[in-house]
Amino acid sequence: MGNQGEKITRRTASLVLLGIAGLPLFGQKKPAKEPAPGTDPSEKDNTEKHRPDSFTVYSEAPRLFLRPARLKLLRRERERQSLRWEQFDGLWTGNAPFTEVGWTAALRYQVAQDEAAGKKAVAWAAGPGTDIRQIALVADWCAPLFSGTDQARIFAKLQRALTGPAAKNLGEARNKVFAAIVLSEKEPELAEKQLAAVFDGFWTNNFIASLQNAKARVPNADASAMLELMHAFRDNVGFDLRDTFPRWFKEYPLIHLMAHYPPPFPAAENEYRIPADVEIDKRGPDLNKAVFSRAAELAMVAYDANAPETQLLQGFLMNDRFVMRGTAGIAHEFMWANPYQPGLSYYHVPLAQHDSIGGQLFVRSAWEDDASWIGFFEGQLQLFSDGSVTRLDPKLSHEPMDIEEATIFFGRDAKQFRIPARKTEEALDDVFIVGLEPRRSYHVEVDGQEMVEELADPGGIIFLPGLPSGAGVRLGLRS
DSSP, X not given: OOOTXXXXXXXXXXXXXXXXXXXXXXXXXXXXXXXOTTOOHHHHHHXXXXXXXXXXXXXXXXXXXXXXXXXXXXXXXXXXXXXXXXXXXXXXXXXOOOXXXXXXXXXXXXXXXXXXXXXXXXXXXXXXXXXXXXXXXXXXXXXXXXXXXXXXXXXXXXXXXXXXXXXXXXXXXXXHHHHHHHHTTTOHHHHHHHHHHIIIIIIIIIIIHHHHTTSOOOOGGGHHHHHHHHHHHHHHHOOOGGGGSHHHHHHHHHHHHHSBOSSOEEOSSOEEOOBOOTTHHHHOXXXXXXXXXXXXXXXXXXXXXXXXXXXXXXXXXXOGGGOOOSTTTHHHHHHHOOTTSXXXXXXXXXXXXXXXXTTEEEEESOSSTTOOEEEEETTEEEEXXXXXXXXXOTTSOOOOEEOSSOEEXXXXXXXXXXXXXXXXXXXXXXXXXXXXXXXXXXXXXXXXXXXXXXXXXXXXXXXXXXXXXXXEEEEEEOO
C-alpha cells in the first residue's frame, strides 16, 4: 500500500483490512442472527446500566481540554516552532480578525503565557462576549488574570446559561456542561445537578434515544460540539459517553470520514474537504461546516488515538494540504492536531459504508479526487459526478448505479434485478437496495441460493454482501 494513487478494489481492501481488527469487511455475509437495526434490546440497556456514579467534578483548572498532557504538547509545539504554531502566531501578531477571538486569545495565553492575550480574552468575556462556549473557556483558562468585577460578570453569564432552558441540541448541551464545570468549585451542588440534568435529560433520553430510533443523525459539522462535550465529561466526571451506545460510536468515525464529497475545495487559505450537506445544491460548499467537520475529526482522534477507526481517520487528516490556516480554523487545528500520532492510510477503508443504525449509505468509486460518490442521508439521495451534485428521489425508479465498489438498486416498485457482470477476480458484488419501506421485511432470492428474509433498515436500505456476479435477484415484500 505504499503507493496511495494505486486503485484499491473492494476485494483488495477487504484483504488488507484482515490485519485491522474490528473493522467491518464488505463482501462478507452478515451473522444470521444479527439484531434488526435499532432494535437490539442490549443497546437500550446500555443507557440504563452506564451512568456516572457521581457528577462531582474533582479535576483542577484548567479543566476544559487543556489537561496536563495536552498543554505540555502544545507548549512543546511552540518551542519547536511547528507549522501549526507558526501559522497561529503569525495571524495573532499580524492582528488578523479571528472569528472566535475569546477562546483564541485564551489559548494563546495558556500556551505562550502571553498576559496581554489573556487580558484581551477576559475583557471580551466580561464585556461584549455572548458565546457561552468561549466565555467558559476564558473563565477556565484565564482566571488568574481576573481583576475587579471580571469574575462576577463572567460567572453571572455562565449561571444564566446553566439555569436557563433545558438543552435541545448538542451545542446547547456542550455549553451547559462547560458552564457547570467552570462553576463547580464555586457552586458544586448546582454544577452536579446541572451535569446530571444534561446527562439524563438531554444525552440519554433525547440524543441517544433518537440515535437508537433513527430519528436523529450527527452531521459532520455538529460532531464538533459532540466531541467537545465528550472530552469535558471524561476529563472532569471520569465517564466515557461512548458507553451509552457503543456500536454507534464505534461505527461513527468511518461514516463521518466517508460523508465528504470527493474533490477538495480550493479556498484562499487552504484546501477543504466539504462534508455531505442536504443544502449543497442551494448554497454551495459551506466552508464554516467544513471547518467544524475537520475540528471534530481532530478531536475524535485526540479522544481515542488507539482505535483502528481513529487511526484511519488520523491518516485522513495528516495531509498539509488540509491544515486549516485561516482565522476560522487555526485555533481548532492547533488545539487538537497531533502530527506525531501515527495513523493508517485511509486507502484501507472500504469504499462503501452502510450505517444500518441510522439508515445511511455512503459509497465512492475510488479515493482519487475525481471519484464518483453516492450519499443517502436524511432521506436524500445525492450523486456526485463530474464536479457536480445531483439530487435523486430514492423512491422513484432509476437505472442501477454501479460505481465499482458496489451496485445500488432502487427497489420500491421493482421486483427483479440482475447484478452486473464482473471480472474474474471480482466475481462477487456488494449490493445495496434503497427506496424500500423502512423497517419492513422482504423476501430476497438470489439465483442458486435459498430464499432469505431481510429487514430494511430505518432508511429503507437492504445490504446484500458478496453476491455472485451476473446473478439475478428477486425481491418481494413479506406479507
